[in-house]
Amino acid sequence: MRRSRATAFTSRSPARRSSGFSTRVASHTTFVLEREPAASSGKALAATLTVRFPWTPEDRHLTPHPFIHWFAVAPSYKRQGLGNTLLEHVENTFLKTQVKAPATYLATAVEHPWLKAYYERHGYVAFHRSTNALGTPLVWLRKILIPELYQDTPVA
Numbered sequence: 330m331r332r333s334r335a336t337a338f339t340s341r342s343p344a345r346r347s348s349g350f351s352t353r354v355a356s357h358t359t360f361v362l363e364r365e366p367a368a369s370s371g372k373a374l375a376a377t378l379t380v381r382f383p384w385t386p387e388d389r390h391l392t393p394h395p396f397i398h399w400f401a402v403a404p405s406y407k408r409q410g411l412g413n414t415l416l417e418h419v420e421n422t423f424l425k426t427q428v429k430a431p432a433t434y435l436a437t438a439v440e441h442p443w444l445k446a447y448y449e450r451h452g453y454v455a456f457h458r459s460t461n462a463l464g465t466p467l468v469w470l471r472k473i474l475i476p477e478l479y480q481d482t483p484v485a
Contacts, residue, residue: 357381357398360423362415364406375406376415380424380433391457391469395424397435416451424474431478432471439466448472 359379363372379399397419402412424430437444439458445468449455453470460466473479 358423359399360415360419362411362418364411373405374403376400376402376411378415378419380419392432392434392471394432394434394471395428395430397433400435413451420472420474429475429478431475431480432473434469434471436467436469439468445470 357379359377361374362376364375365371366373377399378397378401381396381398397416400412400416402415420433424433434456435448435453436459437448439445445455448470451472453472455468456471457469458467459469
């Protein structure tokens with residue numbers, strides 16, 4: 330008997346629990362995609378994606394839009410389209426429909442073998458390059474979600 334494999338989206342916005350709780354964690358919204366493995370009765374973490382709120386002052390010089398921060402797919406769920414599903418859900422359901430964000434952006438290492446091409450296939454366009462504190466060259470990519478609300482922000 331084959332079990333159905335449910336997909337569940339969960340949005341988690343951590344609240345500040347104490348003065349020691351990281352404000353960075355408290356200002357992020359994390360989306361979790363869980364799957365029900367065929368050989369198990371529980372749910373397994375398949376993919377996560379974090380959107381940074383409010384968009385941080387240190388990156389505001391680049392763009393005032395939400396920043397897609399941590400995005401990962403568990404090794405056992407790679408190459409099944411779950412990353413695509415989660416990214417599209419966050420862009421369309423959360424950022425575009427609920428938040429009404431005109432655009433979103435992210436950064437990835439220039440030398441990463443496939444991430445830049447992945448994001449470009451999903452409509453992201455490179456608009457800036459920089460080097461992070463560790464000396465890693467980065468490429469910044471933007472995706473316009475609501476063209477009629479989008480106003481281009483010149484990069485400083």
